[in-house]
Amino acid sequence: MGHHQTLMEGEDTCPYDAFYASKEAETWRSNALLTVDAILVVIMVGIGAYGHHYRHRPFTRFLYDGATSLFLPIMSYVVSGIGGTYMTAFTNAHSAILVGECQAAFTTRLVIGWACLVQIVAINISVVVAGDEREGRNTGPSVVLLVQAMWTCYLAIYYAGLDIDTFGFVFKTFAARMSSLLGFLYLGTFVIIFAKMTFKFHAFYKVRRSIALGLNPRLVVGYMEQLNNRSQPSERAPPPLLVMGEETSRVKKQPRGYCFVRMSEEARTNNMLVTIDKIWLLEDMLLGSSTRLKDVCLSFTLFKLLRCRFARYTIAEAGFHKVNNFFWRVLLKDGDDERVFRVIADELSFLYDYYYSSLSISYPSRRMSILSIIISLLSIGGCLSLMFALRGYWSYASQFVCEVNCPATHDKLEYLGFGNYYIDHVLVHLLAALVVLTEARDIASYICSNWTKVALICGYVKHASWQQSRAWRGCVSRVLQCRCKLFKIWEDKMNQCSILMLRPAKTPLAFLGRLINTPQRKKKIPRAVKASIINALRSYEESRRTNGMASMPRSLQVGEELCWMFDDEGTCDTMLVCHIATSILEVRSHQHQPFSNHRITATHLSRYCAYLVAYSPELLPDDDAWCKSLYEAVKKDADRALAGGIRASTPEAEYHQLVELLSTRPMHEVLQKGVELGKRLAGMIEREDTIWEVLAGFWSEMILYVAPSENINGHAEAIARGGELITLLWALLAHVGIVGRSHNAPVSASDVV
Known part of the structure; x- marks a missing residue:
């Protein structure tokens, strides 16, 4: 672990062996704690950023909370133990004193830099939810992360401000140390940390007061009351449900929420409000032949309706009945079962992003998205510069350097090194690479997410200049074609148990x-x-009344017994x-x-x-x-x-x-x-x-019978785990007008034989 140079005379009187054993034990202890911290970081990042299907399970939540709680105390303990300059003295039986003056200034800086990089990752994966108070799911930016960032900044100022000048310990002010390239990069890291935290707080409070985002369920309920049954433009088009543009229209408060000031057909057509029927009926080379893109916008509209249910509005108040005719007449009649499942899966994906994603507060706003991308690019640039700057410090061979002196024997001063400096370098480089990956993931999510696709489609519908410009059409088309499976929440899988x-x-x-x-x-x-479930749904009334049991005895003719x-x-x-x-x-x-x-x-x-x-x-x-x-x-x-x-x-x-x-x-x-x-x-x-x-029909009817439920919290937890087939059917049934189970008594033998 450690190494030392051969000492001069006096080895038999000065307690060198005790000194070596003590310093090597201290080095092992520090590196062991750093290794534990590295494992905790892997747990935090793995579960927080890439384990959304398992993040909300009790066991993984315990691991994540434990790793988050233990990381900073362990790091602080290591820094306080190795930071600065400290003296150690050993005395043997002959009263000979050996004095060691040790320091690990550069190691301390690397450890603190490592902590700064972890702070950036933690901020990136932290969830911020700005919803309606009725939803009960508001989650503001983590004050704990802010306190941890301030504490890390304090450690950097207090410990990393110590420098070495030919082994003469000289205290340099923090401002003076920032004149070096490495110090400037550390300062930039803290600027990025606090810029990210400031952005999170600003976006949270802005989105929470937004009529298009945080307060949207109240407006949707008011808007659905204003719609009349004659507003549907076509038999093949959905009703004029809201997609985007609410913030550009005048709204007013009412006893049950918000509503638009002017709601005539002319006002709805001429203002900047985008409704799903406008997108659906658009005859355009870019969107006219793309059912997939129109379905994404439909999913976004349904997501807004589903948020009303999570806000504890009834099905009637949220206006679910406005869309069930469209489902029966178009989606369930087309014979494309995959399409129906895809529309609802995208709807639940929007809901997951809004309630459980770290980027949901900045997805819908173009300015906030651009600002977030700029901060991410600066973070990537800072990490790459840090890795480049550290190349000049690979010559440092040891983590701890000690100046050893034995006054009783007048031994020559010796400089001893302990620990392998490459450990710190590797950890910092790995974390810097991890930050780059998480930032690149965030940027890619802005570009490839369905939120961006919906925003671009709405912008394309609102601006005639976009439709007439070949350059704009090309840019929009390229972004709309961008897909990434990394951000796909619904895996289209079902658990199996026997x-x-x-x-x-x-x-x-x-x-x-x-x-x-x-x-x-x-x-x-x-x-x-999927085909069997949709076929059973098309004749759902019988399965809803009997929970599927009537069909099996009759079809199999098994008899009354x-x-x-x-x-x-x-x-x-x-x-x-x-x-x-x-x-x-x-x-x-x-x-x-x-x-x-x-x-x-x-x-x-x-x-x-x-x-x-x-x-x-x-x-x-x-x-x-x-x-x-x-x-x-x-x-x-x-x-x-x-x-x-x-x-x-x-x-x-x-x-x-x-x-x-x-x-x-x-x-x-x-x-x-x-x-x-x-x-x-x-x-x-x-x-x-x-x-x-017969068994296929029975099980299809059974899953449709149990799917309707008022247990909104249970389905919210299922969505947090990545989604369940029964949750997808729960949302689908709500949109076709099935919102509860029949409370009739179970069917008797005399009824089915």
């Missing part, structure tokens, strides 16, 4: 997943699943019974690859519903604590029965062994019902295609 784990994975990753109680796997949503399974059952009971039956049928099935679309739909939705019961019961109709306890009880019985595993060579043998294991001892009632239903379905294997078709 009670009957016939062959549980034994990899370390799978064991860790079971230890921290995470879903077993995540799969891309098959197109067949099985209908008792579904009488007086909760939703979670029904889902688990049918999940177990579907899993048993999957084992029994003779069908080989490729599987039919109906089988793919039934198995994927069955495992997804089991995941909802196990991991997200708050999104289901039944009590969440009861659902979770029910799943754990059934899962425990199933695992106990299948502990020995399934050993069979054919699907039929595997099926018989599975049923035998699940029937040899008393089991939970839900497990018994699931096995009995599974046996009955497997007994009709000659009608396999029909069985899978």
Whole structure:
């Protein structure tokens, strides 16, 4: 770890060994703490910037909060321990005194510079939300980050102000030290930190008072009241819902929020207010043939409506009924199931950006976006300059330099070095590169985000000069074509979970997943699943009344003896019974690859519903604590029965062994019902295609039945995790006019046989 030069005479009387051991231990301790701090930085940045799907889970939130809380105290301890000049003295049995005068001035500066870079990253990934008070989601700029920045500035002034002049310790003022290139770069770093904090505070308070952003739900509600049913311009176009331009129109307060001063058709047409029908009906080479771009603007409009629901306005107050006819008449009639899911996914993406992104407060404003990009470019330039300037300091070989003297023996002065200086260099360069990456990511998000696309499209619609200028058209077209998967929140995947784990994975990753109680796997949503759900939605009234259970006994003609399974059952009971039956049928099935679309739909939705019961019961109709306890009880019985595993060579043998294991001892009632239903379905294997078709319809109806909910907070948490299929369906159903479940009693056997 350390190294030293050979000492002159007097080694037998002066306590050199004790001095070496003490300084090497101190060097090891400092570097160990710096390594811990580096790990904490990785956790902070990884979870804060790139782990949005996991940031809001309890375990990762604990890691993030712990790393944020411990980083600065550890760094301060290291700086206070190595900063400045300090004396150490050792005495041996002969009363010979060895005096060591040590300093680590440049190491201290690098550590403080490292802390400054971490502050920039922390500011970049901090979330600021400026919403309506009714939403209850306002999150101002972090005062803790401001205090940490001030404390880091104090450490820089107090400790980094000490310099060395031929090992004679001379105190230089901070202003004098700033004359050097490195000092100027450090000063620039602090300027960037406080500029970013000032920008965050200014943007937060400005956006919070903006009628187009922070107060927008109140205006949307007032605007929807002002609209009349005759304002829809075309059968294929959406109603004139707000997109952008509210800040350019005169508004006034009213008892229930805000409304526009003039609301005649002429005023709406001539002012700078952009509504979705203007974009939809625009016949233009740039936008006229691009359904994708028009759909992004539609998603932005729907996002504004959905914000009203998060602001605790009712569906009627927010005017959801104005858009449901358009959904039924256009989107759900086009036969493009992927398009419907994409529109709602983009809507939830806008909502995620607004509530959980670090850039949402500056997305909609052109000036704030440009200012933020300028600050980011300055930050990138400063980091690159810092890495370039540090090239001249690679000659420093040691982290600590000590001047050693033994007065009793009149030994010659020795200069000893401890620690490897390259450790500090590597850490600073890695962090500087990390800052560059985060700043570049922010700049790219401004250019490629859907917010920018909507703003450009609205500007293009409002300004005729843009439409007539070939240069403007070219610039707008290039930006609109820009896409980046890095900023895609919705992964188009669904979690999968199964009670009957016939062959549980034994990899370390799978064991860790079971230890921290995470879903077993995540799969891309098959197109067949989307098509089946949309087809069920087109005939939603029956599934809404019976929660899907009426179709299965009637279609399969299983008779009255099985209908008792579904009488007086909760939703979670029904889902688990049918999940177990579907899993048993999957084992029994003779069908080989490729599987039919109906089988793919039934198995994927069955495992997804089991995941909802196990991991997200708050999104289901039944009590969440009861659902979770029910799943754990059934899962425990199933695992106990299948502990020995399934050993069979054919699907039929595997099926018989599975049923035998699940029937040899008393089991939970839900497990018994699931096995009995599974046996009955497997007994009709000659009608396999029909069985899978009916099960696909049942599970599609079931997921539509459980999706409507008033649990807005639960869906908000799901959006924070990156989105759930049931949350996407929740938003879709609200836009087509389905906002709650039927409270009718469960359908009886006499009704379905």
